[in-house]
Amino acid sequence: MTRDLLAARDLAAELAVRAGQLQIDRRDTLRMGAPKAHANDVVSDVDIASERLIVDGIHAAWPADAMQAEEGHGRDGTSGWSWIIDPLDGTRNYISRTGPWSVCIALYEGDRPRMAVVHDPAAGETFTAVDGGGAFLNHQPISVSAGPPLAEALIGISFQPNVKTKTRVGALLHxxxxLCGDIRRIPAALNLVYQAAGRLDGGLALDTNLWDIAAGALIAREAGVTLGGRSGDHTTELTIGAAPALWPELAEKARAAA
Structure with missing residues (x-):
């Protein structure tokens, strides 16, 4: 089944912006729910409302598509196309007002990512990519940094804040x-798109979920970021991204440490 990827991108961007505005509008009145997988895996009624807005909008346009969504509004499909949705990546930042968050939507054809949107509501920035079509920020092309040596590089790090992963990250940071210029902790999707825009020279994401990295990974790859994992392609267990010139050095050190 063919798909107009530009139309999918435009709808995803529209829904992401609408969800982001909902998040800004309801930030002062949000209600917290019970933690999910662990005490630091938080969720609010705004996460759930944002996901419902996105899922309903996609289903109205492509009712035969499958959806995998973080807060449980997924559904099976028959078209061979799947939407991967994180309605609010960085919930802890959002509720505590201590950092950025984003809305993430990716479209897969089978196992192949074909379109992605990551929207930063606070900054008013929308990162997009279509498979083979390059990466964009607010409709302007973006590309990876030149890639300084690791000793000068700014590296993003993202991870699930459970005890096992925090212990693993502590050893990695040690x-x-x-060895690197400096490190910034940032939600996984923004970690990847900041690499795409050349703001970060590289990044690591540990023990994520697919919805955390699906959209950002396609945008990063379309901007020229080299992506990999412990061996071969990146995975939710370990995603390493870097400017091509930095990649060999960062990948070697990260694989040894992680």
Whole structure:
């Protein structure tokens, strides 16, 4: 089944912006729900309302598509196309007002990512990509940094804040932080799209979920970021991204440390 990927991108961007506005409008009145997988895996009624807005909008346009959504509004499909949705990546930042968050929507054909949108509501920035068509920020082309040596590089790090992963990240930072220019902790999707825009020279994401990285990974790859994992392609267990010139050095050190 063919698909107009530009139409899919435009709808996804519209829904992401609408969800982002909902998040800004309801930030002062949000209600917290019970934690999910662990005490730091938080969710609010705004996460759920944002996901419903996105899922309903996509279903109205393509009712035969499958959806995988973080807060449980997914559904099976028959078209061979699947939407991967994180309605609010960085909920802890959002509720505590301590950092950025984003709305993430990706479209897969089978196992192949074909379209992606990551929207930062607070900054008013919408990152997009269509498979083979390059990466864009607010309709302007973006590309990866030149890639300085690791000792000068700014590296993003993202991880699930459970005890096991935090212990793993602590060991990684012990080994990696002295070797690089500096490190920023940031939600996974923004980690990847900041690499795409050249703001970060590289990044690591550990023990994520597919909805955390699906959209950002396609945008990063379309901007020229080299992506990989422990061996071969990136996975939710470990995603390493870097400017091509930085990739060999960062990948070697990250694989040894992680």
């Amino acid at each position: 080994d990696l932080l002295p």
